[in-house]
Amino acid sequence: MRLIETKGLSVTLGRQTVLHHVDFHIDRGEIVTIVGPNGSGKSTLLRSLIGAVAVSGEIIRAADLRIGYVPQKLHIDPTLPMTVRRFMGLPRRHKAAAIDAALERAGLSGLEDRQMADLSGGQFQRVLLAHALIETPDLLILDEATQGLDQPGSAAFYRQIEEVRADMGCAVLMVSHELHVVMSASDRVVCLNGHVCCEGQPEYVASAPEYRAIFGSGTGGALALYRHDHDHDHAHHGHGCAQDPLAEEAL
Amino acid sequence: MLDDFLVRAALAGLGVALAAAPLGCFVVWRRMAYFGDATAHAAILGVAIALGLSVSVFAGALGVALLMALTVSALTARGYAMDTLLGVLAHSALAVGLVAVSLIDGIRIDLVAYLFGDILSVSRMDLAVIWTGAALVLAGLAWRWQALLTATLNSDLAYASGIDPKREQLVLTLALALVVAVAIKVVGVLLIAALLIIPAAAARPLAGTPERMALGAVLIASASALAGVWLSFLYDTPAGPSIVCCAGVAFALTGTVRAMGITNQ
Numbered sequence: 145m146r147l148i149e150t151k152g153l154s155v156t157l158g159r160q161t162v163l164h165h166v167d168f169h170i171d172r173g174e175i176v177t178i179v180g181p182n183g184s185g186k187s188t189l190l191r192s193l194i195g196a197v198a199v200s201g202e203i204i205r206a207a208d209l210r211i212g213y214v215p216q217k218l219h220i221d222p223t224l225p226m227t228v229r230r231f232m233g234l235p236r237r238h239k240a241a242a243i244d245a246a247l248e249r250a251g252l253s254g255l256e257d258r259q260m261a262d263l264s265g266g267q268f269q270r271v272l273l274a275h276a277l278i279e280t281p282d283l284l285i286l287d288e289a290t291q292g293l294d295q296p297g298s299a300a301f302y303r304q305i306e307e308v309r310a311d312m313g314c315a316v317l318m319v320s321h322e323l324h325v326v327m328s329a330s331d332r333v334v335c336l337n338g339h340v341c342c343e344g345q346p347e348y349v350a351s352a353p354e355y356r357a358i359f360g361s362g363t364g365g366a367l368a369l370y371r372h373d374h375d376h377d378h379a380h381h382g383h384g385c386a387q388d389p390l391a392e393e394a395l
Numbered sequence: 396m397l398d399d400f401l402v403r404a405a406l407a408g409l410g411v412a413l414a415a416a417p418l419g420c421f422v423v424w425r426r427m428a429y430f431g432d433a434t435a436h437a438a439i440l441g442v443a444i445a446l447g448l449s450v451s452v453f454a455g456a457l458g459v460a461l462l463m464a465l466t467v468s469a470l471t472a473r474g475y476a477m478d479t480l481l482g483v484l485a486h487s488a489l490a491v492g493l494v495a496v497s498l499i500d501g502i503r504i505d506l507v508a509y510l511f512g513d514i515l516s517v518s519r520m521d522l523a524v525i526w527t528g529a530a531l532v533l534a535g536l537a538w539r540w541q542a543l544l545t546a547t548l549n550s551d552l553a554y555a556s557g558i559d560p561k562r563e564q565l566v567l568t569l570a571l572a573l574v575v576a577v578a579i580k581v582v583g584v585l586l587i588a589a590l591l592i593i594p595a596a597a598a599r600p601l602a603g604t605p606e607r608m609a610l611g612a613v614l615i616a617s618a619s620a621l622a623g624v625w626l627s628f629l630y631d632t633p634a635g636p637s638i639v640c641c642a643g644v645a646f647a648l649t650g651t652v653r654a655m656g657i658t659n660q
Contacts, residue, residue, distance in 0.1 A: 191551060191554075194551065194554045194555040195554045195555075195557075196550065196551050196554040196555075211555045211556075212555070213551060213552060213554075213555030213556075215549055215551050215552060218548070218549050218552070219549075220548065221424055221425075221426065223423045223424055223595075223596070223599055224424045224547070224548070224605060224608075225599065225602045225603050225604055225605060225607070225608055226548070226604065226605065227603055227604055230604045230605065230606075231548075234541060234544055234545045234548065234552075235541050235542060235544075235545035235552075235553070235556045235558055236541065236556075237541070257603070259603070279556075285555070
């Protein structure tokens with residue numbers, strides 16, 4: 145079942161067109177990862193899916209779609225006192241028992257009354273994840289959720305995401321720079337650079353010339369996980385994502 | 396009882412404190428301090444227009460404060476460099492208002508009463524306006540509380556939960572204009588922002604959650620209003636500034652208490 149689908153989605157921020165005619169969809173229970181270079185519109189795509197940016201084109205959401213969103217960064221103003229327990233009760237209040245259970249699942253027992261500002265980076269991310277999950281979302285959206293975590297920290301975080309999918313059956317949509325970790329955990333990878341360059345199973349995308357054109361063939365970590373390496377070069381540099389999407393449209 | 400001007404003054408101060416304190420928390424959390432200033436200063440222009448057209452001062456102040464608040468809100472959304480722009484708007488509005496007041500023929504008005512408030516001359520009618528306005532602001536904040544907090548925390552989190560942060564901003568903008576309009580009589584346009592910010596800032600060191608901070612701000616603001624009115628009666632000092640002085644003392648006290656608590660641990 146389609147949870148969310150975009151047809152010809154374009155986004156213009158200021159004078160710059162960030163996304164061109166993006167057709168994207170995610171189905172129930174799927175784990176989809178968006179990869180792409182800096183400034184390729186990954187975060188903008190996520191933000192348009194949650195309705196935070198003005199778009200042209202179509203966004204079709206399943207009826208009563210519940211989205212759990214983990215932002216790239218959550219800055220809490222120092223003037224705003226906020227305990228973990230209180231944060232979990234926003235925007236909808238939950239019973240204390242439900243909050244305790246959610247925090248325990250996230251390995252955060254005992255931190256209920258801690259100020260958000262006093263948490264470590266890893267604890268903070270886990271609270272954000274627990275916060276997104278307490279509403280039992282159909283779709284969990286993570287925007288660079290492991291930024292600022294060290295490698296074991298982010299590996300543990302992604303393991304938790306897989307557990308969450310297994311337990312709750314929610315679809316997961318992520319953006320990440322950590323290609324090697326993320327791609328191995330995904331059902332589908334979308335390579336974005338203002339438009340969708342290529343998409344498919346991780347193995348396919350990792351060997352696709354459009355992907356190579358962006359990330360080069362030296363992304364060893366991403367490829368090492370797969371059974372076979374497409375380690376030869378298709379000499380497609382300068383093609384694929386690097387070309388002007390408008391020129392592509394004109395074809 | 397309402398015949399006593401001191402009782403009326405105390406009730407007026409209390410009414411404004413009740414509405415201004417929780418709203419002030421949002422002003423502090425969202426870093427809108429200058430926003431409050433601009434809105435309040437613009438109100439003096441509303442006073443001038445109201446006097447010129449012989450309409451109610453409350454209506455004039457509310458209208459212009461609302462216009463200013465909406466303008467600033469729209470400009471913020473477009474991402475202007477706000478501190479400079481707000482500084483320009485706040486002080487220009489005040490200056491234009493002062494000039495406009497001086498241009499009104501015939502009436503000698505007591506400008507000081509609008510700049511610093513004239514709480515000891517509050518009438519029954521003023522009281523009714525103040526308490527109605529305060530009740531509206533409190534009801535609006537209570538109604539939107541969860542959504543307002545979420546939008547204040549992070550606009551994307553709000554969007555993801557189906558809350559429109561722009562609408563919440565509008566709620567705050569309306570509430571701010573209303574508080575400004577009812578507070579003119581009590582503290583005057585120059586000190587309204589102080590009544591918004593100081594109780595909230597004073598409550599911050601002792602609060603662990605947003606609700607406790609808002610409650611603390613209400614208590615501090617109410618105590619300051621009552622103490623200020625009393626002091627101004629005892630020592631014949633201007634009431635508005637006396638109220639703000641009391642709130643300032645509360646800020647110093649809570650800050651000190653907190654600092655001592657931390658060093659003791």
